[in-house]
Amino acid sequence: MSRLKNQFNLGEAFGYFLRVFSKPDPSKPSNFNLKTMHTINKISILMFLVCLIVMLYRAFIR
Template sequence: MRKDLFNLGPVFGYFFRKNDPNRPTNFNLRTMHFINKLSLAMFLVGFLVLLYRWFIR
């Protein structure tokens, strides 16, 4: 079994990384990253709501 299968470091690093001056930026790329972050955050909130409904109520 691979040890790095459940490595979530890159996922959290995606949210909290700083801007790299060597990477090109334009409106489309910034918009894509914003939509990706928003969709991941919405998924996590929905998942937490499901966990709350299953285990707390």
């Protein structure tokens, strides 16, 4: 049972969402590749959430 509970631990995922959508830390180095990666991650997360909302809307309407 504890193995199953560990697989559904979403704390790290929500922590990542908070880090991606927060202001960057000025003490950490930043370059073009890192900024591009975070921008692409933001776009993909937003697209996933929009699609999830559309799918749920369609499921409840039918």
